[in-house]
Amino acid sequence: MSTLKGTTMTTAVTARDRGAGLSTASLLVAKRAVLTFLRTPQLIIVGTVQLVGFLVTFRYVFGGAFGDYKGLAYVDFAVPGFIAAGVPFTLIGTAVVMAEDLHTGFIDRLRSLPSPSAAVLTGRVLADTVVLAWSLAVATLVGFAIGFRLHGSVLQGLAAFGLCLLFGLAFSWVFILLGLVARNGQAAQGLSLLVFPVTFGSSAYVPIDGMPGWLRAFAENQPVTWMANAVRALTLGDKAVPVLGHGAGYFVVRALIWSVAIMIVFFGLAVAVFRRG
Amino acid sequence: MTEPTIEAHGLVKRFGRTAALDGLDLEVAAGQVVAILGPNGAGKTTFVRSVATLVRLDAGTLRVAGHDVRRESRAVRRAIGLAGQFASVEPAMTGRQNLELVGRLYGQRARTAKASATSVLADFGLTDVGDRLVRTYSGGMRRKLDLGASMVSAPRLLLLDEPTTGLDPRARLDLWDSIEGLVTRGTDVLLTTQYLDEAERLAGYIVIIDRGRAVASGTPAELKRRVGGNVLEVHVRDVADLPAAAAALARAGHEPQVDRATRRVSAGAGDDRAVQALVEGLRTVEEAGVALADIGVRQPSLDEVFLALTGHSAGTDGEGDEPAADPGDAEGSVSESTGPEGPADGAGTRNGTTR
Numbered sequence: 305m306s307t308l309k310g311t312t313m314t315t316a317v318t319a320r321d322r323g324a325g326l327s328t329a330s331l332l333v334a335k336r337a338v339l340t341f342l343r344t345p346q347l348i349i350v351g352t353v354q355l356v357g358f359l360v361t362f363r364y365v366f367g368g369a370f371g372d373y374k375g376l377a378y379v380d381f382a383v384p385g386f387i388a389a390g391v392p393f394t395l396i397g398t399a400v401v402m403a404e405d406l407h408t409g410f411i412d413r414l415r416s417l418p419s420p421s422a423a424v425l426t427g428r429v430l431a432d433t434v435v436l437a438w439s440l441a442v443a444t445l446v447g448f449a450i451g452f453r454l455h456g457s458v459l460q461g462l463a464a465f466g467l468c469l470l471f472g473l474a475f476s477w478v479f480i481l482l483g484l485v486a487r488n489g490q491a492a493q494g495l496s497l498l499v500f501p502v503t504f505g506s507s508a509y510v511p512i513d514g515m516p517g518w519l520r521a522f523a524e525n526q527p528v529t530w531m532a533n534a535v536r537a538l539t540l541g542d543k544a545v546p547v548l549g550h551g552a553g554y555f556v557v558r559a560l561i562w563s564v565a566i567m568i569v570f571f572g573l574a575v576a577v578f579r580r581g
Numbered sequence: 582m583t584e585p586t587i588e589a590h591g592l593v594k595r596f597g598r599t600a601a602l603d604g605l606d607l608e609v610a611a612g613q614v615v616a617i618l619g620p621n622g623a624g625k626t627t628f629v630r631s632v633a634t635l636v637r638l639d640a641g642t643l644r645v646a647g648h649d650v651r652r653e654s655r656a657v658r659r660a661i662g663l664a665g666q667f668a669s670v671e672p673a674m675t676g677r678q679n680l681e682l683v684g685r686l687y688g689q690r691a692r693t694a695k696a697s698a699t700s701v702l703a704d705f706g707l708t709d710v711g712d713r714l715v716r717t718y719s720g721g722m723r724r725k726l727d728l729g730a731s732m733v734s735a736p737r738l739l740l741l742d743e744p745t746t747g748l749d750p751r752a753r754l755d756l757w758d759s760i761e762g763l764v765t766r767g768t769d770v771l772l773t774t775q776y777l778d779e780a781e782r783l784a785g786y787i788v789i790i791d792r793g794r795a796v797a798s799g800t801p802a803e804l805k806r807r808v809g810g811n812v813l814e815v816h817v818r819d820v821a822d823l824p825a826a827a828a829a830l831a832r833a834g835h836e837p838q839v840d841r842a843t844r845r846v847s848a849g850a851g852d853d854r855a856v857q858a859l860v861e862g863l864r865t866v867e868e869a870g871v872a873l874a875d876i877g878v879r880q881p882s883l884d885e886v887f888l889a890l891t892g893h894s895a896g897t898d899g900e901g902d903e904p905a906a907d908p909g910d911a912e913g914s915v916s917e918s919t920g921p922e923g924p925a926d927g928a929g930t931r932n933g934t935t936r
Contacts (some may be wrong), residue, residue: 321740322653322660323658323686323687323688324685324686324687324688328685329686332682332686333686336671336674336682339671339673339674339678340671340673340674341671343674343714343741344673407667407669408665408668408669409667409669409742410669410670410671412630412633412635412663412665412669413663413664413665413669413683413730413731415633415634415635415732416633416634416635416661416663417658417683417687418658418659418687418688419686419687419688423686435757436656465611515618528728558860579637580637
């Protein structure tokens with residue numbers, strides 16, 4: 305009993321009046337999210353195995369039937385697209401965790417503390433970036449192992465990787481919103497199935513030339529196509545123009561515009577829903 | 582410290598068309614343990630979340646520890662600790678890490694947060710498991726850790742939203758002890774519950790809320806008095822005798838209530854003539870030829886208090902803890918709406934209450 309009294313005194317004196325600042329609080333929230341990822345075998349092991357499995361399947365199952373595309377081996381076509389499309393797939397977990405945190409009251413607990421409530425969201429985005437970097441790094445290594453090669457410079461390759469992390473910033477807000485709206489893990493998982501039409505109906509895995517008109521119209525006008533092409537163009541270097549019709553800059557600019565637009569819209573919506581309480 | 586811990590005036594919070602809070606007025610003096618008692622959907626959780634600055638109210642004013650929840654939310658947050666309906670702790674972290682996280686977010690420096698985590702673990706008997714991942718904890722241990730997390734900042738007011746829902750009876754008693762321990766150290770507590778025994782055991786003051794409004798408040802004894810004294814309870818051996826027992830009591834001037842599930846008939850027995858009521862009741866029932874299993878005079882339960890004050894039962898989990906009214910037999914019973922009311926209110930644990 306006396307120990308608690310002692311602590312009470314100390315905390316009262318040393319605690320800052322306003323709670324942790326936004327940056328400290330974001331780091332604390334992010335640390336928790338990353339720890340959850342690392343210590344949950346379903347997330348880290350199953351997620352990684354799934355990623356590798358898909359990549360190998362695409363490379364050897366579909367790649368065999370596909371052949372070359374305008375002189376480009378399928379593995380060099382598919383791996384960059386796969387990595388770009390892997391961004392939304394990886395972040396499905398964000399929607400599920402957000403929904404569960406809301407349901408279990410974890411978010412209420414964080415918001416009832418004097419530190420800024422915004423840290424719940426900024427910390428999540430920070431953690432997403434870390435988790436994404438890990439997943440994409442694994443996918444990249446596996447990509448090289450199954451025969452993918454850079455045609456551009458190493459610098460362009462790194463730029464492609466960085467670009468994927470930027471897409472991640474945009475998609476984080478999309479999945480945060482889905483999680484906040486869904487309010488429970490299963491519903492969030494269900495809503496996240498939207499990832500399938502958006503990734504498969506894009507240039508991520510196959511060229512869109514071969515798609516029927518209606519699907520092609522969709523694929524040509526949605527962000528994942530631009531993101532996949534931007535990453536692909538960066539890895540192709542000088543080959544980008546003959547294969548894709550334009551240089552890397554053309555695709556990167558459009559992919560960035562999409563990313564910023566998605567970020568602004570979904571950031572606004574997520575914050576509005578979050579504040580509603 | 583003389584100002585009220587909570588001052589709520591005309592609180593309104595709507596979710597779509599339903600009003601979770603519908604003009605709630607409530608004042609809680611400092612130095613008290615107050616229980617908010619009500620069925621699912623009464624607005625308990627919305628009220629606690631409002632006090633915790635988590636709800637944007639549509640109308641009314643709410644001051645906690647002298648600060649307005651809207652304009653001075655940070656000051657309110659410094660004064661409170663919150664433990665919700667579920668154990669809001671991270672299973673993939675250790676107990677100690679969970680407590681340190683809360684301490685750091687509260688604004689404690691790393692070293693202070695470590696020290697408070699250690700002392701909270703000790704206070705709640707979790708020192709041995711403090712460095713184990715929470716996912717290995719039992720439900721009761723998680724709730725204790727959750728309670729501990731809300732105490733890391735040594736709050737002036739502790740908010741507990743249905744702290745023992747879903748716990749087995751032993752873990753529940755254990756958690757009650759922990760809560761009582763905090764109370765003896767001088768923490769004010771506002772807790773919500775649908776368990777009458779919990780409210781009676783922990784709180785010195787009970788506020789009954791129903792459909793977003795406070796319908797009655799007082800000490801457990803005061804509330805019991807309001808229902809009109811003692812209760813004569815007749816427990817019959819054969820369920821077929823229930824109507825006969827009820828009819829006999831009705832003829833003797835009582836207003837009997839029949840609970841078929843437990844084979845009991847109960848009736849008000851006045852304030853001061855308990856023995857006389859017992860003797861007369863016994864004679865009345867025996868003359869009707871009913872075989873008794875038991876008969877007695879007791880204090881009214883809070884469930885009966887709730888029934889008398891709101892017109893419907895408090896128990897809504899459908900677990901049979903409310904008297905199932907039998908309108909055919911129980912003439913003049915106050916609980917005619919009990920049957921249909923219970924299940925309707927009790928659908929889902931968080932429906933309507935929380936958002």
